[in-house]
Amino acid sequence: MRVRRLHKKPAELEIIAFINLIVVLVPFLLSVAVFSRLAVIDIDLPAPTAEALAQLQPGKLQLEVVIRADAFEVGDRVGGLIQRIERRAADPTAPAATEPDRPALDALATLLLQLKTRYPDQKEATVLAETDTAYDTLVQVMDTLRAGPLDSTGASPQAELFPRLSVGDAPVRATASRNSNKPGGA
Amino acid sequence: MKLSSLQKRAHRQARHGARMDMNLVALIDVFTILLFFLLSSAGTDALEAPAGLRLPMAQSEASPTPTVVLTISGTDIHLQGQRVAGVAEVLASGDTLIAPLQARLDELAAASPAPAAGADGRHVPRAVTILGDKDIPYALLRKVMATCAQAQYADVSFAVQRRAV
Numbered sequence: 001m002r003v004r005r006l007h008k009k010p011a012e013l014e015i016i017a018f019i020n021l022i023v024v025l026v027p028f029l030l031s032v033a034v035f036s037r038l039a040v041i042d043i044d045l046p047a048p049t050a051e052a053l054a055q056l057q058p059g060k061l062q063l064e065v066v067i068r069a070d071a072f073e074v075g076d077r078v079g080g081l082i083q084r085i086e087r088r089a090a091d092p093t094a095p096a097a098t099e100p101d102r103p104a105l106d107a108l109a110t111l112l113l114q115l116k117t118r119y120p121d122q123k124e125a126t127v128l129a130e131t132d133t134a135y136d137t138l139v140q141v142m143d144t145l146r147a148g149p150l151d152s153t154g155a156s157p158q159a160e161l162f163p164r165l166s167v168g169d170a171p172v173r174a175t176a177s178r179n180s181n182k183p184g185g186a
Numbered sequence: 187m188k189l190s191s192l193q194k195r196a197h198r199q200a201r202h203g204a205r206m207d208m209n210l211v212a213l214i215d216v217f218t219i220l221l222f223f224l225l226s227s228a229g230t231d232a233l234e235a236p237a238g239l240r241l242p243m244a245q246s247e248a249s250p251t252p253t254v255v256l257t258i259s260g261t262d263i264h265l266q267g268q269r270v271a272g273v274a275e276v277l278a279s280g281d282t283l284i285a286p287l288q289a290r291l292d293e294l295a296a297a298s299p300a301p302a303a304g305a306d307g308r309h310v311p312r313a314v315t316i317l318g319d320k321d322i323p324y325a326l327l328r329k330v331m332a333t334c335a336q337a338q339y340a341d342v343s344f345a346v347q348r349r350a351v
Contacts, residue, residue: 015214022217029224038233039246040315040343045335129324136242136320138327139346143244169328 041142044124044166063115063125063162065108066170067133067141072108074115077126083111101140109144116161125162128170138167233345235317242320244346253313254294254339256287258330260319265290277326284333291337311340318344 062077068087075081087104116122125145129138145162189197233250235241239259257264263271263284270287295312314334318327334342 015210019210019214019217022214022221026217026220026224029221033224033227037348038235038241038250038345039244039348040233040248040250040345041244041246042248043331043342043344045311045331045340045342129328131323131325131328133324134320135318135322135324135327138324139242139244139320139344142344143246143346147245167327167331 041139041146041165042163044164061115061119061122063122064128065125065141065145066128067130067137068170069130069132072104072141074108074111082115085111101137105140105144108141112145112161123160123162124164124166126166126168128168130170133170142167233315233317235345235347239317240320241317241345241347243349245349246346247348248343250315250343250345251313253315253341253343254291256314256316256330256334258316258318258322258326260321263287263330266294273322273326276329277323282329282332283336284329287330288333288337291334291339295338312338313341313343314339315343315345 061079064075064077066073066075071087072085073081074083074085085104085107087101127138127142127145142165145165147161233252233255236257236259239257255266257267258273261273262269263273263276265287268290270290271284276284291314298312300312316327316330316334331342334340
């Protein structure tokens, strides 16, 4: 018996329209895609009335980090200076790094970790800045205060340190009067 | 009839019924995955940094919430995209507050209802997100924050660029 073979062409998918669609959509979405994700740091602006009450709690750390042009001064509002961390590198001729404050920030993070182990319930901290402190420096210090150092794997920080931050003016260096006026408290 | 080489080729192919198939499957796979990835990542951000503004980097992972947006670039202060003051004039003035900014914030506050009181019955301040250029001095930031606090926008957040780790 003679077998008739049907010469059948393989079925083809009509994918031209689909390809057209994605060829248009992919460049469009690529152009509007946001690759740098934003995040926020919350600030507690000191309320004018709450401040006087907070000052009168004994046995509690009132952590303050003063950002000077040449150093970070970590202190307690009542107890005074705890440690002063020099910001500038010992070698002034060293080429400007992308993050010149990184060693000081790391030292700050180490100190804050020690403070956190001593006062585990403490969540509040105040960052005091001088008038010409750059916003970048302020945010770096706040970020260090809030999150602590990156661990060795570069993953998220191991623990929260002092997430409730407020911002104020640095006291003038000569006088001992601290925290004379703050934004919002004025 | 004189045919060009391309036409000859087309004739030959039509006669033999042999179509040249492009192998598009891999391309379509890639495009489809890319399409879903981009669709899922698009439109999730409540906040977008304007071009030319260099935000500081931080490890913070708190996501921005839709609030009033205050942008401080090297030259101007914008509230919700509208210019309210210039940086130079604000720094030059001796006032602790920024009058035009306060006026605009008061307008915004009047236009929107006050946020509901918190669970403990305390007054909840209005929220504002500050997008500041990394080089602005603290003196400027202080005036802006003092103005925000004065205009009942006491819940201030600083926008930062998430550090790639």
